[in-house]
Amino acid sequence: MGADRVGGVRRPVRAVVYAACGVVLLAGCASMPDSGDLRDVESTPRQDSQLRVFAMPPPEDAQPREIVQGFLEALTSDDPQYATARQYLTGTASEHWRPEQSTTVLASDINVNHTPGHDTSRDSSDDYAFTLTGDKVALVDRQQSYTPMRGTYSQPVHLTRDKKSGQWRIDVLPPGIVMGQSDFQRNYMSVNKYYFASNTWANSATSATAVADPVFVRRRVDAMTQVVRSLLSGPTDWLEPAVSSSFPAGTELRRGVTALAPDDQNRLTVPLNEKASGVGREKCREMATQLLFTLQNLTPTVDTITLQRAGGGTLCSLEENQTEAVATRGSVKGSDYLYFVDDKKRLVRIDVKGTSAEPVPGALGEGVQKLQAAAVSWDERTAAGVADDGKSLFVGSLLAGGALDTPVLQSQGKVEGDRLTVPSWDARGDLWVADRDPARPRLVVLEQGRGQPLDVRVPGLKGRVDAVRVAADGVRIALVVRAENDSKSLLIGRIERDEKAGDRPVVSVRELRSAAPELENVTAMSWAGDSRLVVAGREHEGVQTMRYVQVDGSTPEGPPPAALTGVQSIAAAEDDQSPLVAYSSEDGIVRLWSGAQWQQVNKGGLAPVYPG
Incomplete structure (x- = not known):
């Protein structure tokens, strides 16, 4: 990606060099040319990990707009302490400026607009003002934590001319750092x-x-x-x-x-x-x-x-x-098996590299209770299955001869889409599921997959939970939430338990935050690593797309999965050695190995899952 323009005007120059071997800050080695001058550039390719960008100090007698543009350019350089950027500031402004305070990321250009009311003639005034504007994408705070943002960015910049040197310098500037999205992607890594x-x-x-x-x-x-x-x-x-x-x-x-x-x-x-x-x-x-x-x-x-x-x-x-x-x-928890519901409504399993499915041991694999979806515990000793009509949740052993007890949970929803979601097991062996009944929508957890369900408190939830996936760490949970306007968003919450509240713990999911802010209709999701998920959904007025997202709402590096139409469910392993698997209304169950294309696994199967 190229670097962002500033206000649509050619940006001040910055030096780009390849550092020689032995420089600690550079991961790798490239030779320094022994002839010719350093070349000025307007953009820097993100993919070149060898590229080092150094800012240029303010030119002699630079005009106010040049000073502002040079300062913004210096913020995108690889200067460890922003020493060059500080040369564009007055001494007092440099002393009080804290670049580590925050980084505001804008969608594209930073617009530099002259503020009305200030004389545009350099010779008739010793102060000058601009307003920096743009569309906000995200904020990285003092703790280096990323938060998606929306809205307009607008911050003042004021310059004064030094009475002795006659040089313009910035004496009022925005807090922290501001840069365009492509510069952010080139400069920062998650x-x-x-x-x-x-x-x-x-x-x-x-x-x-x-x-x-x-x-x-x-x-x-x-x-x-x-x-x-x-x-x-x-x-x-x-x-x-x-x-x-x-x-x-x-x-x-x-x-x-x-x-x-x-x-x-x-x-x-x-x-x-x-x-x-x-x-x-x-x-x-x-x-x-x-x-x-x-x-x-x-x-x-x-x-x-x-x-x-x-x-x-x-x-x-x-x-x-x-x-x-x-x-x-x-990310080190792997499984030899992929599980899904076959055309006989049984829970079956297949070797992740194979093509032949077999019923799982136990009652859920016998087909007596027809299923529409299932979840397998992390130790692969127990499974939970949702009945074919979505009303009942059963839990059974994955051992031969295991009997199926009465349902552990039932929904009173009048139609199938208003009943139970696909369940999810956490790392301690507790089972999570949402009931979508409009008369009583709720998120519940069953300790060890049995007993009386605990209603989970979700402060700030606006809408009903349509899908649930607990992370392998058992601390974070991904929810697809349907709003009143029927849009469906992907939210990440933090699981908290109060074990001292009484005979039974109080379980809460707190501080929900968006993990896919650009998607307004999420149709499927799964954890795909320690802090990454794979999501299928649609942007506003767009077609269905599949992509990887981070739990903080940022986009991870690397290509998205290959395109696939009609995606209704996704299964990804927490480790990176197993294939991505999906259920498509057109092709049934398909899988995707890294660097390959989608391959059909089972035309008649549905609802694929890995343990978890």
């Missing part, structure tokens, strides 16, 4: 940092459950050190109530440490301050696991973490193959 679920979500008592917390960091400004500092600072506000960090409060990099880089053995040594000096071995291993999970999301070249004390010496070391004893995460 990285998952990892914390641990506060409650015991996993069945295993020997390991914690890791939860991804996506943040945006500057792509070519020592991303590794940025990510480590962000991890140490703690989870973002949205996730914080549901997770914890094993790093003691106040833990930071040791004073004087400015950059981190792995050695030639793929070991990263992280020197910490005195706040971490007293941690025990097990706590240290948890800290190292958080770092390994986080940094491997950034780069696969780190496979060992060594944590150092403030005064020197090693706290602990942990290798990649040792993390499984400390914590589990969804």
Whole structure:
């Protein structure tokens, strides 16, 4: 993508160079030309990871508009501390400007408009004002958390002319940073940092459950050190109530440490301050696991973490193959089987690489109770099935000879579309499902898939839940919500449990946020990684499309899935080794391996699911 224009006028120049080997900030090596001048450019290709962009300082006797455009251009450079951008500011403005406060992302151009009431003649006035405008797309806050935004951006910029030098400089400017979307995509990258679920979500008592917390960091400004500092600072506000960090409060990099880089053995040594000096071995291993999970999301070249004390010496070391004893995460949970309902309304399974389906062991595979959809628990020992009319929810063992008990939940909805949704299992073995009955729409959870259903509180919910998928970490939940105007949006909520509220816990889904703001009619969705989902839906007045989205509403890098018509349901595994599977009204069940085209699996089947 090309860089955004500023106000439709050719932007001030910036130098683009290829750094030589050995520069810490650059991942890779390219040679510096030994003849010719640096060339001015107006745009920089996002896909060239070797490209470094450096801003140019303000030209002598630059006019006010040139100063503003040069400043905006400098914000998109790879200057670590924005030193060049500060040269466009007065001393006082530079002292008070906090670029780390926020980054506002605009759809395209930043329009620079002269503010009426100020003389346009440089010789007759010592002050000048502009207004920066554009269409907002998102805001990245101080915690580096991404939030989709809508509306008009409008911020004043004021310049004054220095009485001694006669040079124009900015003395009033917007908070933080502002840039166009293509510059943002070139400059920033999304990285998952990892914390641990506060409650015991996993069945295993020997390991914690890791939860991804996506943040945006500057792509070519020592991303590794940025990510480590962000991890140490703690989870973002949205996730914080549901997770914890094993790093003691106040833990930071040791004073004087400015950059981190792995050695030639793929070991990263992280020197910490005195706040971490007293941690025990097990706590240290948890800290190292958080770092390994986080940094491997950034780069696969780190496979060992060594944590150092403030005064020197090693706290602990942990290798990649040792993390499984400390914590589990969804992206490593795989399954050998894909499950779906066949043309006889039975629950069947198929090897993810095969084509021949077989009924699952137990009553749900016998076909006595006809089904329209099902969900399989993470340990693949239990399944839940929705009856063919959508009224009843059954739970049965996936062991041969297992009997089917009476329904665990029933809906009173008058038509099929107003009854039960496809259920979803969380990591601790609880079963989630929504009842779409207009007379009593509700989201419920059944502890261990049985007993009296718990009504889940969803503060701020506007509409009814049409689809439910719980993340592998058990902390986040994806909901398709139908509004009064029949539009259907994808929302992500945080699951909280109050175990001290009485005989039974109070379960809530809080702080719903949009994960696919551009889609107004979501028809299918599934988790497809620790912080990614795959979604089928339509934009306003558009045709059905399939795409990947992040839980924070941003768009992940990489191509979308190949086009497929008539998508009614999607199944994606949490790991990246299994194929994407969908049910199409035209082709039945189809699957998509990475780099391939859709392949028909079963013409008569429907409702495909992986465990979860």
